[in-house]
Amino acid sequence: MRERMLFLSAHNQCSEEAELRTESFLVILLEKFDIDLLEYCPGARERFANFSPALTLHRVGKAVAPRRTLLRPLNRLRSQASHDAGKELRTEIKELCSQHAYSHIFISHSLLSNFIDLISSLLPGAVIVTDAQRTVSRTVEREGTVQRKIRHHYRKINEARVRHDERKLMSKTGLLLAASEWDALSFKALSFANAGKVHVVPPFVNLQEYQYTDPVCKENGIMLHWDMHTVQGKNAVMLFHKKIYPLIRAEVPDVQCYIVSSGVHPEVLALSRADSSVKVIEEPRQAAEYIRRSKAVLVYLREGSHSQKKILEAWALRTPVVTSLRGAEALHCEHGRNILLAGTTVAMAEHAIKLLQTPELGSLIADRAYRTLLNHYEMKNVKAKVLSLV
Numbered sequence: 001m002r003e004r005m006l007f008l009s010a011h012n013q014c015s016e017e018a019e020l021r022t023e024s025f026l027v028i029l030l031e032k033f034d035i036d037l038l039e040y041c042p043g044a045r046e047r048f049a050n051f052s053p054a055l056t057l058h059r060v061g062k063a064v065a066p067r068r069t070l071l072r073p074l075n076r077l078r079s080q081a082s083h084d085a086g087k088e089l090r091t092e093i094k095e096l097c098s099q100h101a102y103s104h105i106f107i108s109h110s111l112l113s114n115f116i117d118l119i120s121s122l123l124p125g126a127v128i129v130t131d132a133q134r135t136v137s138r139t140v141e142r143e144g145t146v147q148r149k150i151r152h153h154y155r156k157i158n159e160a161r162v163r164h165d166e167r168k169l170m171s172k173t174g175l176l177l178a179a180s181e182w183d184a185l186s187f188k189a190l191s192f193a194n195a196g197k198v199h200v201v202p203p204f205v206n207l208q209e210y211q212y213t214d215p216v217c218k219e220n221g222i223m224l225h226w227d228m229h230t231v232q233g234k235n236a237v238m239l240f241h242k243k244i245y246p247l248i249r250a251e252v253p254d255v256q257c258y259i260v261s262s263g264v265h266p267e268v269l270a271l272s273r274a275d276s277s278v279k280v281i282e283e284p285r286q287a288a289e290y291i292r293r294s295k296a297v298l299v300y301l302r303e304g305s306h307s308q309k310k311i312l313e314a315w316a317l318r319t320p321v322v323t324s325l326r327g328a329e330a331l332h333c334e335h336g337r338n339i340l341l342a343g344t345t346v347a348m349a350e351h352a353i354k355l356l357q358t359p360e361l362g363s364l365i366a367d368r369a370y371r372t373l374l375n376h377y378e379m380k381n382v383k384a385k386v387l388s389l390v
Contacts, residue, residue, distance in 0.1 A: 002054070003103040005033040006096060008115060010108065011041035017203075017227065017309045021179075022108045024204065025131060028383045030054050032390065033104065036096055040089055058096070060089045090118065097122045104129060104390060120172045127174040129390060131201075132166075132187065163190070170194040175389055177201040180330040199389055202331075203308045204382040205373070210288065210316040218359060221256040221294040222248070222352055225287065225314065226307040228261035228268065236300040237268050239345070241278070247349035249277070252356045258294060260287045291317045295362055296355040298348070299323040311339075312377050315369040320362040322351045332376050338369040 007029070009022050029035060030052050038058045051057075093115070105119050106129045119128060170176065170191040176198045178184035188195035224240065227233050237259065248255055259268060260281045272280040281290065291297055297314040299307045299321055307323075308331060314321045315338075322340045333339040340355070342348035355362045375381075 002032070002034050004100050005029060005035045005104040005106060006093075006100070006102045006119075007035050007037045007106045008093075008108060008119075009037065009039050011039060017307075018109065020309065021203065022131065024206075024379070025106065025108075025177075025386070026055075028379075028386050029106065029390070031383075032387055036100065036102075038089075038092060038096065058092060060092050093118060094122065102126050107131070116169055116172050127390070128172065129175045129177065130169060130173045131177050132169065132179075132183065166190055170197065173197060175199065177386075177389075179203065182330060199385075201382060201386060202377055203312055204377045204379050205309070205312045205316050206379040207316055207373075210313070212288075212292065216292040218295050218362075219256065219293055220252055220254050220356055221258055221290070222296045222298055222356070223258040223260065223290050223294040223319075224300075225260060225291065225297050225310040226300045227310075228259075228264055233261075233300065234265040234268060237265075237271070240298070240300075241271050241275075243345045244349045244352075245278075247346065248352050248356070251353045255356060258290045260284065260290055288313070288317060291319050294319055295359060296352050297321050298352065312373060315366070315373040315377075318363075318366040318370055320355055320365040321369065322348055322355070324348070332372055333369075336365075338365060338372050340365065 007026060009026075011019065026035065026037065034054045034056075036056045036058060038060070040060055097119075102123055104127045105123060107115055107119065109131045116128070116130070119126070166187065167190050170187060171194060174197065176187060178187055178198055178200050180202060181200055184198050184200045187198045224237060226236065228237065245257060255277065257278045258281060259272070259278065260283075262282065262284045264280055264282055269280055272278045281287075291314055297310075297319050299310050299314070300323070311321050311323065311331065320340065322342060325341050325343045331339075333341075335341040340351040342351055355365075
């Protein structure tokens with residue numbers, strides 16, 4: 001007989017990569033459990049309607065949080081994805097726990113700090129599984145000397161509170177899934193007694209979603225592929241167009257630049273109107289087609305850009321990736337073998353030019369990257385690991 005699981009999730013439109021990760025966990029766990037999905041979201045969504053007979057969907061809308069003069073900025077800095085736990089949501093959790101004997105509880109990263117205490121008190125015998133992926137940047141925007149000083153103190157307090165929450169999480173969870181080796185090590189360092197609870201579940205993709213029978217002809221195109229909902233993502237596009245793209249066009253005059261994102265800042269749209277070689281595609285479902293057509297995918301890897309999944313998509317579609325050094329250590333990659341890493345804007349432009357002018361190099365790097373994907377980031381392998389842990 002299948003066991004029953006309560007799956008807690010929050011819909012957060014600002015973090016597409018984090019939502020995809022949570023949904024992938026749900027798909028995997030449905031193979032082993034009957035799941036009650038309790039989703040904390042601002043409105044009705046049809047994403048999981050009639051998704052599976054083993055899935056029962058419950059939703060609670062987010063209430064407007066009260067204004068606070070001092071703590072509100074601190075709470076915002078602490079975590080953009082942490083939602084105030086309303087009475088309706090707590091009532092729904094208590095009701096579900098009274099109706100069903102859950103053997104496992106899955107709490108997504110966005111609700112960890114709010115519900116770990118409640119769940120552990122309601123179901124002391126259940127196994128609590130937590131996804132501790134860190135996707136929200138703690139970087140503070142610089143808006144002036146006075147604000148910078150004030151926010152610096154908030155950030156210090158914020159970091160101390162986060163460490164306190166993580167220690168509490170380590171003591172109460174039964175299984176903690178970290179998104180990278182670096183995150184796993186940081187959690188283990190907080191509590192050596194609970195280090196055995198921590199396991200790495202890296203970003204992963206389902207290769208079946210990237211299978212195409214028709215061949216594609218590569219063109220002199222490069223694609224910018226990262227989350228442009230964030231300030232960091234928008235600034236990265238502007239930096240690319242100002243400092244990197246002119247160097248590429250000087251060597252490859254007929255190059256085309258594709259920008260694909262579901263939400264594009266007006267400043268980015270203005271680039272496409274001023275430069276005919278820049279094309280903005282606001283339909284994310286077309287991303288795979290433009291990745292296949294391009295000779296290089298440029299990915300901005302920094303906090304707030306949520307780009308590791310973008311690299312894996314390019315690898316799955318056999319297109320070479322050029323990215324920055326920062327953040328690349330979270331993936332199994334080696335410069336010149338399965339990826340091209342750049343420490344400066346000039347180096348990034350040189351790598352892109354090299355891929356545009358020597359397609360055989362791009363093919364070699366893409367093939368090696370595809371094999372890396374199969375060994376480390378393919379959904380079948382990750383699924384087997386997750387199911388063995390729970």
